[in-house]
Amino acid sequence: MANLDRLFNALSDPTRRAILQDLRRGPATAGALGAAHPMALPSFMKHLGVLERAGLIETEKQGRTRSCRLAPGALVPVSAWLADQRLLWEERTERLAAFVENHEERR
Amino acid sequence: MANLDRLFNALSDPTRRAILQDLRRGPATAGALGAAHPMALPSFMKHLGVLERAGLIETEKQGRTRSCRLAPGALVPVSAWLADQRLLWEERTERLAAFVENHEERR
DNA sequence: GATAAACTGAGCCAGACGGCTAAATGTCTT
DNA sequence: AAGACATTTAGCCGTCTGGCTCAGTTTATC
Known part of the structure; x- marks a missing residue:
């Protein structure tokens, strides 16, 4: 299944698994999440993109921030x-x- | 964990997941396994390499053939x-x- | 001892990946 | 209206990936 490809691939990166860990504490903005990881923000946002395309997280733009949360049942x-x-x-x-x-x- | 990286990465490819399916029928030689997949043998062997480095399969050269089997507990x-x-x-x-x-x- | 079989190794290629910086965009806040 | 803030877009870079071919190498088989 193509979806399994995206899921396993998203999970194969330590930064991305860490993001999932972080989100277990509850929803957070992209910037707040990114602050914990030693890389430039655009690089970090790519990881969020991979997680979202895999269906593991859901995000929503609220004003100038983007809020992220775990996707139920993903x-x-x-x-x-x-x-x-x-x-x-x-x-x-x-x-x-x-x-x-x-x-x-x-x- | 670095091992999780390799595991999830190995599982993110449909050919490789198919190989694991095939091996549930029991051990098989590299060539026999590869015959079921539409690609050149060297390409296929790379997939076996990825699975082996991830610890998902074990292989052993026997004469001129290489026998593959699922790795217990992988x-x-x-x-x-x-x-x-x-x-x-x-x-x-x-x-x-x-x-x-x-x-x-x-x- | 020659030939066939079953890998194996070397090397090419296009595209994806994971990082970066610099500039642009849109949204508060004062 | 200006300035700060939080992304977002664009584009560059070096490496890895997944496919290929072609040429070995090792082991049966006749």
Whole structure:
């Protein structure tokens, strides 16, 4: 799914994950968020853009400031993909672990 | 965490997620895996490299073929990060949802 | 021992990324 | 009306990415 591409990609950057952390304290303006990160504002705004295009945050221009907040349910597709993976993945690797253990046992 | 960078980045590409899907059927050689994807083999091998550096798969040269398999527990850090997020994220957005609902109610 | 198979390595290319600065825009505040 | 403030736009830069081809290298197979 193309949306998963954008989600995983947005999450692959430490600055962007930090922004999500910050926003858990509640909504904040772009500038206030950016002050915590050691880069020029235009660079920082790009990260906000990536997060918004991925659907992870929602922003709204209010007067001369832009307010940002976490987007409800944005992580659901990620969570769903992960759950689906673990279904067969861990089951399989548990079988593998069992096999290895068995194998070790008889050497 | 630097490892999360590599994990999320590896997962942000549809070809790479497809490879993980394929490997749930069990280990396979690089060539066999690549046959299912419409690109030249060297290009495909790069994807395997990304997955391996992220710790998502393990590979081993056997004779002239390279065998690939899912790495046990590789998704645990992702899963943990996600669980941590949902802890405050969904809690917050549920409060938000409740607030919105309340607000709607009184219009 | 020659030939085929299965990678592997080198190197090219266009475009995306993550940073920057400098200037422009729109919105308060006085 | 002027000045300060909070972005926003534009454009530059070096690196990384994801694709390609072409030429090795190593290992079966006949």
